[in-house]
Amino acid sequence: xxxxxxxxxxxxxxxxxxxxxxxxxxxxxxxxxxxxxxxxxxxxxxxxxxxxxxxxxxxxxxxxxxxxxxxxxxxxxxxxxxxxxxxxxxxxxxxxxxxxxxxxxxxxxxxxxxxxxxxxxxxxxxxxxxxxxxxxxxxxxxxxxxxxxxxxxxxxxxxxxxxxxxxxxxxxxxxxxxxxxxxxxxxxxxxxxxxxxxxxxxxxxxxxxxxxxxxxxxxxxxxxxxxxxxxxxxxxxxxxxxxxxxxxxxxxxxxxxxxxxxxxxxxxxxxxxxxxxxxxxxxxxxxxxxxxxxxxxxxxxxxxxxxxxxxxxxxxxxxxxxxxxxxxxxxxxxxxxxxxxxxxxxxxxxxxxxxxxxxxxxxxxxxxxxxxxxxxxxxxxxxxxxxxxxxxxxxxxxxxxxxxxxxxxxxxxxxxxxxxxxxxxxxxxxxxxxxxxxxxxxxxxxxxxxxxxxxxxxxxxxxxxxxxxxxxxxxxxxxxxxxxxxxxxxxxxxxxxxxxxxxxxxxxxxxxxxxxxxxxxxxxxxxxxxxxxxxxxxxxxxxxxxxxxxxxxxxxxxxxxxxxxxxxxxxxxxxxxxxxxxxxxxxxxxxxxxxxxxxxxxxxxxxxxxxxxxxxxxxxxxxxxxxxxxxxxxxxxxxxxxxxxxxxxxxxxxxxxxxxxxxxxxxxxxxxxxxxxxxxxxxxxxxxxxxxxxxxxxxxxxxxxxxxxxxxxxxxxxxxxxxxxxxxxxxxxxxxxxxxxxxxxxxxxxxxxxxxxxxxx
Numbered sequence: 001x002x003x004x005x006x007x008x009x010x011x012x013x014x015x016x017x018x019x020x021x022x023x024x025x026x027x028x029x030x031x032x033x034x035x036x037x038x039x040x041x042x043x044x045x046x047x048x049x050x051x052x053x054x055x056x057x058x059x060x061x062x063x064x065x066x067x068x069x070x071x072x073x074x075x076x077x078x079x080x081x082x083x084x085x086x087x088x089x090x091x092x093x094x095x096x097x098x099x100x101x102x103x104x105x106x107x108x109x110x111x112x113x114x115x116x117x118x119x120x121x122x123x124x125x126x127x128x129x130x131x132x133x134x135x136x137x138x139x140x141x142x143x144x145x146x147x148x149x150x151x152x153x154x155x156x157x158x159x160x161x162x163x164x165x166x167x168x169x170x171x172x173x174x175x176x177x178x179x180x181x182x183x184x185x186x187x188x189x190x191x192x193x194x195x196x197x198x199x200x201x202x203x204x205x206x207x208x209x210x211x212x213x214x215x216x217x218x219x220x221x222x223x224x225x226x227x228x229x230x231x232x233x234x235x236x237x238x239x240x241x242x243x244x245x246x247x248x249x250x251x252x253x254x255x256x257x258x259x260x261x262x263x264x265x266x267x268x269x270x271x272x273x274x275x276x277x278x279x280x281x282x283x284x285x286x287x288x289x290x291x292x293x294x295x296x297x298x299x300x301x302x303x304x305x306x307x308x309x310x311x312x313x314x315x316x317x318x319x320x321x322x323x324x325x326x327x328x329x330x331x332x333x334x335x336x337x338x339x340x341x342x343x344x345x346x347x348x349x350x351x352x353x354x355x356x357x358x359x360x361x362x363x364x365x366x367x368x369x370x371x372x373x374x375x376x377x378x379x380x381x382x383x384x385x386x387x388x389x390x391x392x393x394x395x396x397x398x399x400x401x402x403x404x405x406x407x408x409x410x411x412x413x414x415x416x417x418x419x420x421x422x423x424x425x426x427x428x429x430x431x432x433x434x435x436x437x438x439x440x441x442x443x444x445x446x447x448x449x450x451x452x453x454x455x456x457x458x459x460x461x462x463x464x465x466x467x468x469x470x471x472x473x474x475x476x477x478x479x480x481x482x483x484x485x486x487x488x489x490x491x492x493x494x495x496x497x498x499x500x501x502x503x504x505x506x507x508x509x510x511x512x513x514x515x516x517x518x519x520x521x522x523x524x525x526x527x528x529x530x531x532x533x534x535x536x537x538x539x540x541x542x543x544x545x546x547x548x549x550x551x552x553x554x555x556x557x558x559x560x561x562x563x564x565x566x567x568x569x570x571x572x573x574x575x576x577x578x579x580x581x582x583x584x585x586x587x588x589x590x591x592x593x594x595x596x597x598x599x600x601x602x603x604x605x606x607x608x609x610x611x612x613x614x615x616x617x618x619x620x621x622x623x624x625x626x627x628x629x630x631x632x633x634x635x636x637x638x639x640x641x642x643x644x645x646x647x648x649x650x651x652x653x654x655x656x657x658x659x660x661x662x663x664x665x666x667x668x669x670x671x672x673x674x675x676x677x678x679x680x681x682x683x684x685x686x687x688x689x690x691x692x693x694x695x696x697x698x699x700x701x702x703x704x705x706x707x708x709x710x711x712x713x714x715x716x717x718x719x720x721x722x723x724x725x726x727x728x729x730x731x732x733x734x735x736x737x738x739x740x741x742x743x744x745x746x747x748x749x750x751x752x753x754x755x756x757x758x759x760x761x
Contacts (some may be wrong), residue, residue, distance in 0.1 A: 020334075027333045033324060046195055046314045051279060051307050055272050058226055058281040058300040062270070065298065066285045076208075077169040080189045083111070084204040089123070092132070093202070094196050101132060105145040108134035112143035119186050120207035123193065128153020130204070138209065161190040161203055168192070173232050173296070185209075226281075226300040229254070233295040235262050241713070244301045245277050265297050278303035307540070344680050370394050372555070372684075382437070382460050385428030395456070400434045402426040411441070419443045436461050475490035483558075484737075485577040491515045494574070502727045503581045504556070505551030517578070521555040522545035532562070536575070540564050550655075556583045585683050597671040601651055602658035610672030610680055614726055617682060629691035631681035632733040633698075633715040636745040638677040641709055657702060664698050680733075688719045688750050695748045703746060712746035719751065 052696040083089070088107045091102040092701050108121045123132040132145035157172035164170055172188040180717065184208040195201045230238040246257040255262040261273045261280055270283040281300045311562070362379040366372050372390045380386055383398060390397065392447050403425065421441045426434050437458050444453040484499040487493050493511050495649025501507055504519060512519070524547065535542040541563045549555050560579035564572050596611030605613070617628050635657060642650040654677060661671050671680040683691050695715040702714050716737025718729050719743075732751035742748040 005300070024330075024334050028330050029327050034323050035326050039318060042318045043315060046311050047307055047317065050311045051315075053222070053312065054226075054302050054307065055279060055281055058302060059272070059283070061226075062070075062281065062283040066283055069285065072117055073171065076189060077191075077464075080169050080191050080206055080244065081167055083206070084191045089193065089204070090196060092123075102267065104132055105134055105461070107622045108132070109143040109145065109755075112136040113141075116141075116686040117209055118206050119209050122152075122205040122207075124152060124158065124203040124205060126200070126202055128158045128203075136479070157188050157190060157205075158203065159436065161192075162188070164192050164200075164203075166192050166194055166200065174238050177721075181558065194336050209219055226302060226306075229299045229301065231255075231265075231297050233300065244275075244280060244299065245303075259289060278306070302751050307356060319474050338406070338696055362460075363459070364390075364395060364456045366395050366454045366456070371395065371456070373453070379458065382458055383427070387431075397514060398427040400426045400428040402434065415441060415443050415454070419445070436465050472709050481580075482575075482579075483579045485516060485579075487516065487575045487577075489572045489575070491517075503550075503556075503579070504548070510551075512648045519546045519548040521549040523555065535561055536564055540566070546579075546635065556581055558582060590718070602655055604658055604662070604672050604679075605670065605672035607672065610670070610682070611726070612671055613672075613682060614729065617684060618720070618724075618729070619727055622722075626685055627687065627720045629681075629683045629688060629720065630733050631683065631691060631695060631715055632674060632730075632737045633679055633681070633695070633713050633720075634737065635677040636712045636714055638711075645709060649709070654668075654711070655709070656705070657709060657713065660705065664701060665694070691717045691719070692748060692750065698744065699748060714745045716740055717747040717748065717750045 006665045025143065051234045085106070088100075088104050092104040094100075106714040112118050112121055112314055113136065116136065116138065119138070121134045124128050125131050129151050130146075130149035133149060134143060134148050136143045157170070160172070161170045165597050168191065170190045172190070173185050174185060187211060189206045189208060191204050192200050193202045193204050227244065228239075229244055232238055233255045236253050244254065244258070258273075258275055258280075261275060261282075264271060264273050268284075272279055274280075279302045283298050283301065285296055285298050305615045322481055350662055355493045360378055362382040364372060365374045372393055372395055375385075375387050375390060383390075386395075411421050411423070421439075423439060425437055425439045427437050428434050438461050439459075440457040442455045443451045443456060444744045446452045477538055480497070481499055483503045484493040484495075484497040485493060485500060493514050493516060496506075496508050496511055500511075504755070532542050532544070541561060543561045544559075545557055546560050547555055547557050559582050560576045560577055562575060564575040565576055568570050597612075598604070614630065621627055632711075634655065638650065638653070654673075656674065657679065658671070661681070662732075665671060665681070666683075668684050672680050672682075674680045681694075684693070685696060697715060699713055699715060703710075705711075714736065714737060716739070718736060719732035720729065737747040740747050743749065
């Protein structure tokens with residue numbers, strides 16, 4: 001509505017609003033009913049028009065295919081008649097001897113192979129017995145004379161062709177033909193055969209491969225909107241038995257699935273019939289040019305879903321248009337129904353403005369041009385101007401110069417279009433001081449809707465602005481890059497900042513009211529948390545490293561400080577926790593540790609790290625027993641490798657040895673690079689014999705590695721003895737290595753042993 005709604009009592013506003021709502025609901029309901037009726041009619045028309053279009057299109061395609069097929073069958077009939085009058089056939093009919101029969105079979109074999117569409121060519125005598133038969137095997141592309149002749153006198157197609165005139169062609173149903181190869185689906189073309197005297201002397205039967213004829217049905221009807229089928233004169237499907245849906249499940253018989261449709265097809269040459277789920281378009285397509293020809297029917301099925309798909313765009317247009325029209329009309333109804341409240345508000349405003357005028361809020365009334373007509377006492381207290389000093393003057397005397405032209409343009413635009421404006425302004429006191437005010441300007445309109453006055457309410461918000469600045473300062477401190485959690489004394493979370501959400505993944509809505517225990521990872525035991533809270537209670541704070549869990553389940557380290565906030569009596573008001581994610585710091589420390597303890601070329605432990613592990617193993621064995629072995633081995637003649645192939649190849653050789661040794665050691669064993677071409681092994685819980693097996697296996701693997709340049713290694717093994725020191729272990733292993741070198745290299749020597757274990761090769 002507008003800013004003067006508060007001038008009405010609550011009951012008056014509710015009454016006017018209920019009246020407005022009742023009018024709006026009534027006319028909206030009428031509108032919706034009318035729109036629904038119109039939309040339903042329009043959608044039905046769209047569906048009917050599209051269905052008619054698809055039916056006409058299907059009928060035209062069926063008609064075009066029927067004409068196309070008639071032309072094909074006409075040409076075929078001519079070929080059949082011509083073949084029946086061929087001189088080779090007439091010679092056999094006349095002579096009836098073996099030579100003329102062989103000549104005829106040879107001729108027909110050539111015809112069958114060349115045409116490749118006749119599966120059989122047969123000559124029947126007047127009683128239906130096959131006299132000559134030639135078959136074509138399409139799979140192997142060969143034609144041959146049949147040796148097993150059949151009696152076909154009782155076949156329906158022989159009976160149908162019995163009354164054919166000379167030169168007349170009969171086409172049978174499409175059915176199964178049995179030959180000497182596999183059975184085939186065929187269409188038979190039959191014509192009489194006459195002798196030289198012109199007397200009828202049998203039948204010529206050509207069995208055409210059905211796919212040669214029926215393939216055109218799908219090629220001729222290529223629209224994606226239809227499912228095609230063909231039925232014979234008995235109502236049985238020839239092709240497309242799944243094209244038309246059936247409620248009975250008898251998918252082999254259209255006549256049984258859809259009896260009403262079948263009766264219509266028997267009566268009419270073409271047409272369309274509605275069935276459950278769609279529309280069937282049919283056309284009678286008789287085979288051949290004889291009065292005995294059996295009928296067949298071509299069908300195209302148009303499903304309701306197809307129509308729905310074809311009309312989807314039109315339906316969206318209708319529904320979208322109806323929705324837009326309904327919304328616009330309902331908006332107009334709401335606007336019209338709101339006139340009663342507007343008129344009542346305007347009258348009440350003029351009645352009560354004089355009473356409001358003496359309120360504690362500064363009020364100023366100006367004309368349409370902005371000239372002051374009246375102010376109240378509070379206006380003088382707020383601005384410093386007495387009534388006589390401002391009446392007749394433009395209200396712009398309060399302008400501080402802090403707002404640009406765009407600010408005032410937006411204000412006047414809102415007053416003219418919406419009738420009110422509300423916002424903060426910086427005004428100038430009579431003394432020259434600039435101060436903030438909350439300003440509400442309401443436009444008063446005349447009977448014709450024109451603006452006649454403006455009523456302005458001023459509220460000094462200097463103190464409010466000061467408080468807002470303090471709050472912003474506190475909020476800025478709260479919203480740092482460090483996570484902050486504030487809980488009450490019971491541990492219930494009261495507030496968190498944005499950094500908390502970024503670090504933990506939990507939003508404020510998910511954690512407020514919950515206990516910070518929800519972040520615990522299980523890394524720390526109960527004693528840890530008892531000591532933590534005891535420190536807070538005793539000292540007022542605790543600082544340290546804690547491993548917590550994010551919302552996604554990741555466990556991470558954080559450096560946290562928990563502080564108790566107490567009142568003047570020492571009672572705890574809040575606990576404030578500030579923390580930061582130190583995952584990156586931990587990763588850097590770990591990486592520095594790795595760099596300090598790892599050989600850069602091989603990735604193995606360096607000498608410093610290996611000595612640490614050696615000391616640990618010595619301490620463990622001295623305390624608990626068990627024993628271990630220490631091995632030093634190096635690459636034989638490594639200097640020659642560097643001198644002959646260069647240092648790059650030398651580095652590759654060192655890496656190759658490191659990889660080979662790493663892959664062959666046990667999981668408990670350790671390997672390090674001692675320096676240069678020297679490596680060391682630490683083999684826990686192993687004897688000299690165990691070490692010898694391990695070193696021999698490694699030595700042989702390196703020796704038999706065919707990578708160029710080929711190398712060998714020498715090994716010195718030192719066994720842990722009671723009372724031995726780190727230096728002793730290293731010295732004894734080094735001496736054993738020296739003996740291995742002296743023994744010809746490429747061998748393993750045990751410390752203090754008399755003989756080296758030499759290469760078995």
